[in-house]
Amino acid sequence: MGFWHTGYIEFHEPAGLGDSYVPAPPVYRCKHCDETFASADELRDHRFENHPYTRPILFLRGTEAGTTPLRITRPLEKGDIQVGRCDHAWLNGVALSPPDLDEKLVAETNNAVTVKLANEGVSAEFVLSFEIASEKDLVGVDRCFLDVAQRGRLDIRAVEDFITASRAFPTAIGYCHGICEYFYGVLAKERAADSSLPYEAYREKFTCAEDALENFDSVLARVICSLIAFHFNRFRASVDLAGDSRVGIASGRFERWVAKDIIGANRLLSHTFDTRLEKLLTDFECERLIVWCVADPKALFAHAQDIESLIHQDIPEFDRTKLRVLLAELYADLGNVEKAKNHARELRNNPTLELWAKSVLDRLTDEKQPHV
Ligand SMILES: [Zn+2]
Numbered sequence: 134m135g136f137w138h139t140g141y142i143e144f145h146e147p148a149g150l151g152d153s154y155v156p157a158p159p160v161y162r163c164k165h166c167d168e169t170f171a172s173a174d175e176l177r178d179h180r181f182e183n184h185p186y187t188r189p190i191l192f193l194r195g196t197e198a199g200t201t202p203l204r205i206t207r208p209l210e211k212g213d214i215q216v217g218r219c220d221h222a223w224l225n226g227v228a229l230s231p232p233d234l235d236e237k238l239v240a241e242t243n244n245a246v247t248v249k250l251a252n253e254g255v256s257a258e259f260v261l262s263f264e265i266a267s268e269k270d271l272v273g274v275d276r277c278f279l280d281v282a283q284r285g286r287l288d289i290r291a292v293e294d295f296i297t298a299s300r301a302f303p304t305a306i307g308y309c310h311g312i313c314e315y316f317y318g319v320l321a322k323e324r325a326a327d328s329s330l331p332y333e334a335y336r337e338k339f340t341c342a343e344d345a346l347e348n349f350d351s352v353l354a355r356v357i358c359s360l361i362a363f364h365f366n367r368f369r370a371s372v373d374l375a376g377d378s379r380v381g382i383a384s385g386r387f388e389r390w391v392a393k394d395i396i397g398a399n400r401l402l403s404h405t406f407d408t409r410l411e412k413l414l415t416d417f418e419c420e421r422l423i424v425w426c427v428a429d430p431k432a433l434f435a436h437a438q439d440i441e442s443l444i445h446q447d448i449p450e451f452d453r454t455k456l457r458v459l460l461a462e463l464y465a466d467l468g469n470v471e472k473a474k475n476h477a478r479e480l481r482n483n484p485t486l487e488l489w490a491k492s493v494l495d496r497l498t499d500e501k502q503p504h505v
Pocket residue numbers: 163164165166167168179180183184
């Protein structure tokens with residue numbers, strides 16, 4: 134089983150994970166149209182101007198609260214809470230003036246609260262679940278992760294030991310849970326002998342890991358979430374989370390290919406990236422795929438037969454799709470028109486890649502270069 138591929142040695146410093154990695158700046162995504170913004174204020178302005186509903190709105194640190202409970206895992210600060218289209222407010226049934234919500238919510242650490250907001254016509258209720266993890270406990274769980282990574286092998290025993298060690302850091306239990314969900318997903322995906330889960334269960338485990346980790350502002354959480362987004366072909370999200378980690382380059386190349394920006398996709402190959410933490414987290418297939426995605430065309434061509442044969446094996450459709458895009462672009466780049474067209478044709482009926490496939494076919498139609 135290929136896990137913890139290499140890289141532990143780079144991460145033994147007692148400071149933990151924080152200093153060795155540069156995260157990407159946060160991205161604020163509108164939940165109504167998927168547009169993204171660099172600040173919570175820009176998102177809020179956009180929300181009011183472009184989606185003028187009458188229902189009261191509650192924003193917490195740039196995230197709009199919706200109908201499902203919102204988990205808050207990092208301490209709120211004054212100014213993180215904003216309301217809109219709201220004349221009256223209640224906290225756990227007790228009326229208060231809307232501006233006072235800020236002070237009350239900042240004080241919460243470990244509690245589920247209900248916020249009701251109303252204007253003349255409509256009211257809305259939001260459930261906020263506060264599970265604030267202390268910085269000390271988050272760093273503690275990161276250390277537990279590095280301790281098990283040092284073994285060089287992921288198995289059920291390693292996960293159990295990680296859970297046991299993490300109990301010393303009780304406020305970060307949700308963080309530990311998210312990391313474990315990812316571990317269980319990787320074990321299922323690698324068909325580990327001691328995993329009781331069927332292969333397909335990795336998807337649900339990855340989704341649970343993402344749900345649990347997305348609100349933690351930690352390097353480990355971000356790299357796990359960027360790897361999961363890459364697997365599910367959500368390349369924009371993967372780039373946003375990856376920072377200077379290698380998976381961000383791989384995802385960025387797919388994003389550019391799909392946008393028909395061939396030059397941009399190739400230019401990304403000259404960017405430097407960090408693999409140390411990422412290599413502690415990738416499963417065997419994912420590691421191989423990412424290595425191919427960031428290889429220059431000549432180096433990648435040496436693996437073209439391996440990739441062709443992998444496409445016909447029992448692999449997730451998400452990966453088969455990535456491999457076809459990768460090969461089509463590789464062959465197109467090297468002037469092997471027929472092979473490039475074959476892979477593009479396979480994706481012509483894929484709703485998200487239809488336009489990409491058409492553009493590759495159009496681009497190559499008049500080309501008559503010799504091939505490799
Ligand atoms: Zn929007």
